[in-house]
Amino acid sequence: MATSNLKHALFCAIITLVVSYPILGFNLVSQGTSVGLEGANPTTVTAVFLAALAVFLFQLFRDQIMSGLGRVPKPALPTTRNMSDATRVRMQNLIILFVVIGAAIWPFLASRGSVDLATLVLIYVMLALGLNVVVGLAGLLDLGYVAFYAVGAYTFALLSQYFGISFWVALPTGALLAALFGLALGFPVLRLRGDYLAIVTLGFGEIIRILLNNWTSLTGGPNGIGGIPDPTLFGMEFGRRVKEEGNISFHDFFGIAYDSTHKIIFLYLIALVLAVMTFFAIRRLMQMPVGRSWEALREDEIAARSLGLSRTGVKLSAFTIGAFFAGFAGTVFASKQGFISPESFVFLESAIILAIVVLGGMGSQFGVILAAIAVTILPELAREFSEYRMLIFGAAMVLMMVWRPQGLLPMRRIHIHLDKPE
Amino acid sequence: MLVIEDVHTHYGKIEALHGVSVEVKKGEIVSLIGANGAGKTTLLMTVCGDPQASSGRVILEGRDITRRPTAEIMRSGISIVPEGRRVFPGLTVAENLHMGGFFNTKSEIRKSQQHVYELFPRLKERENQRAGTMSGGEQQMLAIGRALMSKPTLIILDEPSLGLAPLIIKQIFEIIAKLRDDGITVFLVEQNAHQALKLADRGYVLETGRIRLQDTGANLLANPDIQNAYLGG
Numbered sequence: 001m002a003t004s005n006l007k008h009a010l011f012c013a014i015i016t017l018v019v020s021y022p023i024l025g026f027n028l029v030s031q032g033t034s035v036g037l038e039g040a041n042p043t044t045v046t047a048v049f050l051a052a053l054a055v056f057l058f059q060l061f062r063d064q065i066m067s068g069l070g071r072v073p074k075p076a077l078p079t080t081r082n083m084s085d086a087t088r089v090r091m092q093n094l095i096i097l098f099v100v101i102g103a104a105i106w107p108f109l110a111s112r113g114s115v116d117l118a119t120l121v122l123i124y125v126m127l128a129l130g131l132n133v134v135v136g137l138a139g140l141l142d143l144g145y146v147a148f149y150a151v152g153a154y155t156f157a158l159l160s161q162y163f164g165i166s167f168w169v170a171l172p173t174g175a176l177l178a179a180l181f182g183l184a185l186g187f188p189v190l191r192l193r194g195d196y197l198a199i200v201t202l203g204f205g206e207i208i209r210i211l212l213n214n215w216t217s218l219t220g221g222p223n224g225i226g227g228i229p230d231p232t233l234f235g236m237e238f239g240r241r242v243k244e245e246g247n248i249s250f251h252d253f254f255g256i257a258y259d260s261t262h263k264i265i266f267l268y269l270i271a272l273v274l275a276v277m278t279f280f281a282i283r284r285l286m287q288m289p290v291g292r293s294w295e296a297l298r299e300d301e302i303a304a305r306s307l308g309l310s311r312t313g314v315k316l317s318a319f320t321i322g323a324f325f326a327g328f329a330g331t332v333f334a335s336k337q338g339f340i341s342p343e344s345f346v347f348l349e350s351a352i353i354l355a356i357v358v359l360g361g362m363g364s365q366f367g368v369i370l371a372a373i374a375v376t377i378l379p380e381l382a383r384e385f386s387e388y389r390m391l392i393f394g395a396a397m398v399l400m401m402v403w404r405p406q407g408l409l410p411m412r413r414i415h416i417h418l419d420k421p422e
Numbered sequence: 423m424l425v426i427e428d429v430h431t432h433y434g435k436i437e438a439l440h441g442v443s444v445e446v447k448k449g450e451i452v453s454l455i456g457a458n459g460a461g462k463t464t465l466l467m468t469v470c471g472d473p474q475a476s477s478g479r480v481i482l483e484g485r486d487i488t489r490r491p492t493a494e495i496m497r498s499g500i501s502i503v504p505e506g507r508r509v510f511p512g513l514t515v516a517e518n519l520h521m522g523g524f525f526n527t528k529s530e531i532r533k534s535q536q537h538v539y540e541l542f543p544r545l546k547e548r549e550n551q552r553a554g555t556m557s558g559g560e561q562q563m564l565a566i567g568r569a570l571m572s573k574p575t576l577i578i579l580d581e582p583s584l585g586l587a588p589l590i591i592k593q594i595f596e597i598i599a600k601l602r603d604d605g606i607t608v609f610l611v612e613q614n615a616h617q618a619l620k621l622a623d624r625g626y627v628l629e630t631g632r633i634r635l636q637d638t639g640a641n642l643l644a645n646p647d648i649q650n651a652y653l654g655g
Contacts, residue, residue, distance in 0.1 A: 292521065292524075293524070296510065299510045299513075305493070306504050307496065308493055308572070310493030311493070312493075
């Protein structure tokens with residue numbers, strides 16, 4: 001045991017050296033027209049050797065360290081285990097009510113930047129809640145979810161550019177079109193499961209992005225689409241000057257001074273309302289037969305089918321509904337940014353949304369919301385470490401898997417009770 | 423009740439069933455026995471429509487269901503207890519039963535649930551326990567109970583004795599006999615040939631995708647070939 005650890009640790013240390021020394025230990029220096037190689041300064045070289053030593057020590061005492069980690073008290077989270085379902089639901093509703101009221105008042109007190117960030121958080125909440133239907137509830141691994149987000153955003157951008165459609169018309173249109181794309185993706189993947197499904201959805205996400213990137217005549221390609229209009233409040237615009245004939249501006253109507261934060265706050269409130277709607281719509285769906293059939297299919301496909309559930313219907317409904325809410329989020333995103341390009345819809349977005357769902361706890365709406373907030377805000381707080389953000393993110397994921405593999409707030413099913421006849 | 427006529431089934435290019443004909447009459451228990459790989463489960467799956475028969479017909483109560491989608495077949499009065507039980511491990515017993523009556527109204531579900539609890543008092547005791555934490559025998563009872571929730575006229579059991587202790591197997595077979603007394607037709611697929619034939623009104627022997635023999639259960643039990651091949655001499 002000890003010798004095998006020693007061998008393994010030596011091996012790991014050597015690998016560390018082999019990998020890092022050539023990269024960090026030499027510098028390329030230009031000497032006139034040619035490029036020369038030069039040893040790096042001694043501190044870097046020492047750091048490389050120290051890193052190798054650290055790896056060696058960690059691997060040597062890995063067992064002790066890992067068992068020590070296991071003894072670290074796990075973060076205690078409020079438990080509602082002993083409550084009956086009815087009280088828990090009532091308490092949840094109360095908490096939601098307070099949180100929503102608080103969230104509605106908060107932007108009037110907070111800074112412009114933080115409200116803007118909070119809007120982004122709410123967009124991610126919508127996305128994560130939508131993906132939670134597909135991945136968490138129906139158990140279909142979707143790596144191309146960002147495609148539906150893009151469809152929603154581009155629907156609004158294109159419609160406003162070519163037909164002058166307003167935000168309020170584009171919102172349902174974008175969501176429905178995204179849902180249609182969800183349906184379209186659903187058909188070819190009906191027979192696929194697990195890894196194969198993941199690969200096809202990954203491909204689908206890339207197809208949409210590449211299409212947007214290359215269809216220059218329609219989408220402007222990598223240049224994106226700008227000048228996407230802001231949402232209006234019953235025909236009132238939030239700009240300093242009214243853009244469209246017949247509209248009046250918000251500050252004129254109320255006779256207050258123009259303030260650019262009005263628009264930011266308004267967008268935030270729209271995102272908040274939509275996120276709350278998404279939450280309740282999906283919660284309702286979860287309790288309806290369609291929600292139970294998603295879970296049945298995830299738990300055991302053969303058993304679900306033997307009960308007469310249609311695999312086609314269940315999978316398509318999950319994809320469609322998940323995509324619908326991504327379309328919502330996309331429209332809000334386009335409106336918030338005022339400019340979109342395929343850059344915003346790369347695979348990394350899909351991965352982050354998926355990470356949110358996994359971190360929060362598959363199927364758990366509260367967990368997913370919590371994770372969406374954490375994953376969006378933490379990188380902003382850690383701006384100084386911008387280069388190491390992904391590293392920190394990765395470390396956080398690993399720690400989560402060690403401590404709470406089931407997610408921040410694992411899903412708790414609401415048990416189904418038949419009212420007992422007296 | 424259920425007529426299977428000259429059914430051929432393919433997995434890709436490989437033919438698994440070479441023209442199988444089986445008839446299950448109303449109120450009967452019919453057993454299908456056969457060795458591993460004989461095509462027993464394939465035959466059941468063909469009845470359920472996945473995979474569909476490439477030729478031949480499956481007729482349920484006079485209706486041709488050969489080309490119907492699985493979901494529709496499973497809602498037309500037929501119920502299957504799949505091989506290996508396949509209860510939902512994370513759900514409680516009551517919730518599993520509830521899933522069995524997915525397409526029924528609440529009052530119907532309540533009534534069938536009462537009925538299942540009468541049939542399996544054990545399930546009533548464990549009503550709020552997670553199905554995954556129960557013993558194999560209890561899970562099998564639950565699987566049968568769940569299949570009964572949709573009030574089928576025909577119930578198909580795929581290897582209900584799989585992996586169970588002899589005493590439990592005996593209980594399960596007693597329940598199956600009781601189902602027939604309640605007027606439910608039973609199509610039983612088993613490797614446990616002795617028990618299956620003892621219980622059956624009629625039996626079929628399936629060998630490499632063909633029906634080798636068919637007779638009453640008692641006659642098959644007494645048949646020396648069957649005794650040699652399936653009953654250990």
